[in-house]
Amino acid sequence: MLNSFLLLAEAIVYFSVMVTLFRFRKRIGLGVFICALGVMHFLETYLASVFYVALPFGMVSPGSAVLFSGKLVMLLLLYMKEDAATVRQPIYGLLLGNAVMIGLVLLLRLHAIAPLPDGRLPDIGFIDEMGWLMVWGTTLLFVDAILIILLYEKLGRVLRKARFARILICVACVLTFDQAGFFTALHFVAGAPIAVFFGGWFAKMAAALTFSAMLVAYLKWFEVRDVQMPRGLTDIFETLTYRERYEALVEHVGRDGLTGLLHRGRFDADGEAAVQSSLRTARPLSLLIVDVDHFKSINDRFGHAEGDKVLKAVATVLCEAAGAEDQVFRIGGEEFAILSSRPHSVARLFGESVRTALKASAATSRFELTVSAGVSTVSETTQCLADLFALADQRLYKAKSTGRDRVVGEPGGHEADADIAWTRSAQI
Numbered sequence: 001m002l003n004s005f006l007l008l009a010e011a012i013v014y015f016s017v018m019v020t021l022f023r024f025r026k027r028i029g030l031g032v033f034i035c036a037l038g039v040m041h042f043l044e045t046y047l048a049s050v051f052y053v054a055l056p057f058g059m060v061s062p063g064s065a066v067l068f069s070g071k072l073v074m075l076l077l078l079y080m081k082e083d084a085a086t087v088r089q090p091i092y093g094l095l096l097g098n099a100v101m102i103g104l105v106l107l108l109r110l111h112a113i114a115p116l117p118d119g120r121l122p123d124i125g126f127i128d129e130m131g132w133l134m135v136w137g138t139t140l141l142f143v144d145a146i147l148i149i150l151l152y153e154k155l156g157r158v159l160r161k162a163r164f165a166r167i168l169i170c171v172a173c174v175l176t177f178d179q180a181g182f183f184t185a186l187h188f189v190a191g192a193p194i195a196v197f198f199g200g201w202f203a204k205m206a207a208a209l210t211f212s213a214m215l216v217a218y219l220k221w222f223e224v225r226d227v228q229m230p231r232g233l234t235d236i237f238e239t240l241t242y243r244e245r246y247e248a249l250v251e252h253v254g255r256d257g258l259t260g261l262l263h264r265g266r267f268d269a270d271g272e273a274a275v276q277s278s279l280r281t282a283r284p285l286s287l288l289i290v291d292v293d294h295f296k297s298i299n300d301r302f303g304h305a306e307g308d309k310v311l312k313a314v315a316t317v318l319c320e321a322a323g324a325e326d327q328v329f330r331i332g333g334e335e336f337a338i339l340s341s342r343p344h345s346v347a348r349l350f351g352e353s354v355r356t357a358l359k360a361s362a363a364t365s366r367f368e369l370t371v372s373a374g375v376s377t378v379s380e381t382t383q384c385l386a387d388l389f390a391l392a393d394q395r396l397y398k399a400k401s402t403g404r405d406r407v408v409g410e411p412g413g414h415e416a417d418a419d420i421a422w423t424r425s426a427q428i
Helices: 002-023 030-050 062-081 084-108 124-159 163-190 194-222 236-253 264-281 295-302 304-321 344-360 385-401 413-427
Strands: 053-055 058-060 286-292 327-330 335-340 371-377
Touching (some): 002 030, 030 062, 053 194, 062 084, 264 385, 286 344, 304 335
16 A cells, blocks of 8 residues: 555656746746656656555556656647657657667677776666666657557547547556567566566556646646647658647637637538538528627626626537537627527427526526527528528527517528428438
């Protein structure tokens, strides 16, 4: 039990020191962080070859389970917050440094060595052995860095909002690969038993969980989310960085600055494309225009800062109510739009659920907030976004003029026909 607590303490100390250096990189320079990673590399390899402790599930080396796992997480942090060109620097530096070390050891062997006064002689064989282990470990690290970036990128498509799961899966998978690779060398060079492999794997999985949790906490509380442009496209690291940063930039520029929703420009572009797709595939597409009732009075009574909070709260409720295929936009001051892949009758019910959810929201209850909405659906008479928008806007105006706090979407003949056609196709 004591060994387990000590390993956890070592992980916390390592992570705390390294992220502190990273956090102040703009003041003291990123080189301090990178040099610290490099200095720890020798200790990791030395401990992984000779220093083990007993745990209930096997033999574990702090160098492999704690220090190496921590370094891999630090490289992922470096990639996430800086760029790929920066990630390359410590990895290439370690590779070249190991090569120089082996070359110097080969030259040192040629010396006529004089014994120390107490008769001791240097263990050149151990240094030689360590050198080859470090080269193998650094080569694995190079592959590990590529793999963890590839996984991080791939998982971003399905786990972009689940940051902890995304990081944990990346780190756990790559540490499993690394454990198999490094143990193979360790077994043949140092005669490590198979218990070292299983013990080390279990310890690395625990380290992956611990470091991932700490990394997510650090990113949430200490690092500001920003979008940086890439520096070039010369190798796999930079290619991956370019794609990740480019996608983030495209996503960023299409958003409303206050609410984070898609803005009017995206509505015009995505909406027209969605209408044409609906006509081509005969899939239903409805538009809801939602307007906050008496919003000016909220600004007048409580101030514009409170008004902004109300708009953010409305945006949050709309996003929570929307389905996975729906798109939510802010298209005006207090006016929002939702493009929904629902037939007209279902879209009207959806509008009612949105209206009810906004009235019941704790974030807006003290303002006695209500909204009005107009609903329209792609049909024979609405074959472009402008037509769809004009009809929904007309129905929104009717909701406003007949008392507010209501959803208007009485289907015309063609919308009713579209509902019937969609129902029949769904049954088939």
